[in-house]
Amino acid sequence: MSTPPFLTLPHCARPLRLATARGEFAALRAEPAGAVRGSALLVPGFTGSKEDFIALLEPLAAAGYRVTAIDQRGQYETGGSDDPAEYAVDALGTDVRELSAVLRSEPGGDTGPLHLLGHSFGGQVVREAVLAAAAEGPLPWRSLTLMSTGPGAIDPAEAERTKLLLSVLPTMSLEEIWQVLQQMEEGSGDPARRPAPEVTDFLHRRWVANVPQALATTGGHLVAAPDRVDALAAAATAAGLPLLVLSGVRDYAWPVPEQTAMAERLGARRVVVEDAGHSPNAEQPAVTAEALTGFWALAPAGA
Numbered sequence: 001m002s003t004p005p006f007l008t009l010p011h012c013a014r015p016l017r018l019a020t021a022r023g024e025f026a027a028l029r030a031e032p033a034g035a036v037r038g039s040a041l042l043v044p045g046f047t048g049s050k051e052d053f054i055a056l057l058e059p060l061a062a063a064g065y066r067v068t069a070i071d072q073r074g075q076y077e078t079g080g081s082d083d084p085a086e087y088a089v090d091a092l093g094t095d096v097r098e099l100s101a102v103l104r105s106e107p108g109g110d111t112g113p114l115h116l117l118g119h120s121f122g123g124q125v126v127r128e129a130v131l132a133a134a135a136e137g138p139l140p141w142r143s144l145t146l147m148s149t150g151p152g153a154i155d156p157a158e159a160e161r162t163k164l165l166l167s168v169l170p171t172m173s174l175e176e177i178w179q180v181l182q183q184m185e186e187g188s189g190d191p192a193r194r195p196a197p198e199v200t201d202f203l204h205r206r207w208v209a210n211v212p213q214a215l216a217t218t219g220g221h222l223v224a225a226p227d228r229v230d231a232l233a234a235a236a237t238a239a240g241l242p243l244l245v246l247s248g249v250r251d252y253a254w255p256v257p258e259q260t261a262m263a264e265r266l267g268a269r270r271v272v273v274e275d276a277g278h279s280p281n282a283e284q285p286a287v288t289a290e291a292l293t294g295f296w297a298l299a300p301a302g303a
Contacts, residue, residue, distance in 0.1 A: 001203065001207075003199060007051065007198060007199060010058035012058055012061040012062075013028055013029060013058070013061070014028070015028055020098040020102050023073075025070050026076065026078045027070045030066070037112055038142065041070070041100060041114060042070070042117050043072065043117065043122035048121075049075050050069040053069040053119075056288060059290075065112075068099075072122070073095055074214025075206075075210060075214065076209045076210070079209075081211075088217065089218075089221050093128030093129035093131075093132055097129050114140060114141050119149070119279070121149070121222055123147060123148070124221070126146070127232050130144055144244070146243070147247065148253065148278050151229045151265075153224055154253050158252055162219050162223050166216060166223075178207050233266045242269070242300070244268055244292075246288070246291060247280065249272055252277070273287050
């Protein structure tokens with residue numbers, strides 16, 4: 001899971017709930033102090049939340065962007081039902097489309113073009129959102145960023161760990177699973193790199209707040225996800241949608257060379273963030289924010 005480096009919101013940001021035709025979604029919103037150059041919707045990955053992007057909020061707002069990071073359905077403070085259909089990747093993509101429509105129609109003045117970003121599993125969700133929207137007409141987004149995501153199923157080693165989680169979900173509570181994960185963590189890794197106690201407490205609260213069915217359905221997708229890269233490439237080319245593939249220099253979920261090959265197939269801009277792993281948004285936020293704003297500034301007028 002992604003680990004935010006801190007939890008205190010910058011002065012430019014606040015929590016809110018976004019009402020859509022598909023229900024309410026918990027979010028964090030950062031507003032620029034001056035003129036608005038554009039807006040961005042940030043979608044987290046498996047077991048993640050809006051807080052995964054907390055370190056990006058201030059630098060993106062300082063660059064003139066109105067930023068909204070969300071909890072997906074079934075995550076942390078958004079919640080959801082026990083219906084597995086709600087967590088199918090196409091249904092979550094529909095949530096992203098509804099949220100995008102809300103952001104584009106909010107009162108309070110022009111918020112500029114809307115840029116879309118998905119992290120990890122969230123990258124496959126936003127991919128579905130773009131494919132569905134492209135089949136119906138003009139896209140509502142000025143650009144698409146796929147961060148630390150891949151063309152299909154996750155790396156086999158990570159898939160085995162995910163399958164283990166899926167196998168115990170029917171018989172263990174999320175609290176019980178958390179305790180096992182903590183015992184495993186105590187015996188591995190560098191103690192000096194472990195999160196601060198308040199961050200660990202947050203990770204605990206977030207984990208047990210997940211809807212178990214959401215974990216089961218989305219985890220099942222990750223271990224068997226189809227390759228939809230060619231379809232996305234065709235849709236983006238037809239719509240003139242600029243694409244960015246951004247990752248750290250190492251990644252446990254999808255090998256970095258696989259992400260680079262995906263960028264080539266997409267005809268996408270490629271950025272590799274040094275000294276970062278699966279979550280450059282949390283590990284190297286300043287460099288990541290600079291890469292994003294540089295890409296967004298190049299997006300053509302329109303949309």
